[in-house]
Amino acid sequence: MIRDIEWNHILDSISNDAHEAIIRNDFVEPFLTALGFTKTEWFPEFMTGKGADSVDYAARKNSVGDIFRDTKTNPYVLIEVKGRRTVAGAQINLANGTSKYKETKEQIKRYLLSPKCQTARWGIITNATHIQLFRRHEKVIVPATSNYLIKKDNIAQIVSQIKNLIDNPPRALSVCVYNDKGGVGKTTTVANLAAILAHLGKKVLVIDFDPQQGDLTASLRKQEGKVKLSDCLINHKIDIHNTIQKFQVKFKNPPTLKNIFDLIPSDSALEKYMxxxxxxxxxxxxxxxxxxxxPLLEEYDYIIFDCPTNWTFFSQSCVYASDVVLIPTQHNNFASLKNSQKVIQKYIPEIRDKRDDGRPVALPIFFNHHKPTDAAMKRTHDFIQSLLTTSSGGINKDLLPYYYPKASLGSFDKSIFSIPEYAIVASAGFSGIPAALTHKIAHASYLALAKEYFL
Known part of the structure; x- marks a missing residue:
């Protein structure tokens, strides 16, 4: 299918001044054909169900008695198209970092989360100069490819890569819980988030990649197995599956032993790799x-990493392996807020440059162990304001969503998600069972966390 399309001829025929209609007809429709969709399997100007929003194309494979062009239900792929120039003659640049790229990226994310697009797994933005694929995993939307500059010598490879991803979507979302500051409850967050997701029917794997403390492994009353994660780092013949242990809980009423989630424990030999x-x-x-x-990405819904605080090989490895980074902070901890900025602006981009696929991305911060007072919160918001203020005195709009995700031009909403302070959460390590499984209020709090960021 891909070989039948004369991409060189198509790219030559599209002028640098091409408007959106030309890009749609001459590039996007052949592109949809190359992805394996017939003309009855795509529909232009698809209404997303959110006000008057419509995405330029939606596509889905037909099934018996269900022709997508006719039913216009359950789209699988959405495509937002831009011209190379506006009707007024202004250039449209979708390169990374440009205002039009940021705007179009937010557009496709909004469409993917719209009421009539709940089945959509993929979103694409393009103007036939740049093209990027985005993946939706429940509530989370992450890049699935780089934002490619289209050339004659790479277009066939780009189309092939996008087609392969769309045809073979990964199951798991990989999550690193990280802040470059200790004592903010990273390990507690990992254990309780994993427990809640498992409680909701998700298949979850937790990986403890902390070489010195291994607090997660210890808090769950697990020990290193005969086959260790440290062995797998060096020996390519060892099957990673052999390191996995079951975290099980004995419930009293009714008496039962239940598998909660899977765990790859930390082990003593990891420390030498410091x-x-x-x-x-x-x-x-x-x-x-x-x-x-x-090999595990097709077996789990979520893979969650617990790693040490400092920006070492271990934390770098976990961030590198992740699609998203969840950043716990504490409202009364200056360093946790300051260091979260470092994670967002320095460390994650550093890894993203190495991966060259647009990942990982940071999720907005949240307050952990939260017990606010009016005076403390004023001090906190004043400090966050200083983090967001540019040298010219304006607001850093790129950083703003990570601290105040609900803020907009019309409403500077300073809401930040928080997990209240509960003694039961901190003391759960003595029982070996995450508090989210045994404590009603803790359960509700971590359920809210899962819904806020993932579900």
Whole structure:
């Protein structure tokens, strides 16, 4: 199918001044054909169900008695198209970092979350100069490819890659819980988030990649197994599946032993890889963990990493292996807020440049162990305001959504999601059972966390 399309001729025929209608007809419709969709399997100006919003194209494979062009239900792929110039003659640039790219990216994310697009798994933006694929996993939308600059010598490869991803969607969303500041409840968040997601019927794997403390492993009353994660870093013949243990809970009423989630525990041999000389023995460096978990992506709905605080090989590996980074902070902890900015603006982009596929992305911060007072919150918001203020005195609009995700030009909403402070959450380590499974209020709080960010 891809070979039948003369991409060189198509690209030559589209002028630098082409308006949107030309891009649709001459590029996007052949592109849809190359993805394997027939003309009865796509529909232009698809109404998303959110006000008057319509996405330029929606597509889905037909089934017996269900022709997408006729039923216009349950789209699978959405495409938002831009021209190379506006009707007024202004250039449209979809390169990374441009205002039009940011606007179009937000547009496709809004469409993917719209009422009539709940079945859509993929979103694409393009103007036949740039093209990027986005993946939706429940509530989370992440890039699935780089934002490619289209050329004659790469267009066939780009189309092939996008088609392969759309035809073979990964099951898991990988999540790293990280802040470059200790004591903010990363491990507690991992355990309780995993427990809640599992309670909701999701298949969850937790990986403890903290070489020194291994607090998650200890808090769940687990120990390293005969086959260790440290072994897998070096020995490519070892099956990662052999490191997985079941975290089970004995319930009294009714008496039952129930599997909650799976765990790859930390192990004592990981600590030696804190030394640069030992790290050099790991083929692929910080990319090794990502490659290790690739066989597991089709077996779980969520893979969640617990890692150490400092920006070391271990935390870099977990961020590298993740689609998204969830950042716990504390409203009364100056360093946790300051360091979250470093994670968002420095560390995550550093990994994203190495991966070159648009991932990982940061999720908005949340307050952990939250017990606010009016005076403390005023101080907190004043400090966040200072983080957001640019050298010219304006607001850093790129950073704003990570601190105040509900803020807009019309309403500067300072709402930040928070998990209240509960003694039962901190003391749950003594029982070996995450508080979200045993404590009603803790359960409600972590359920709210899961819904806020993931579901």
């Amino acid at each position: 030394e640069p000389g030992e790290q050099a023995k790991i083929q692929g460096g910080s990319a090794r963990l990502k490659r290790l978990i690739e």
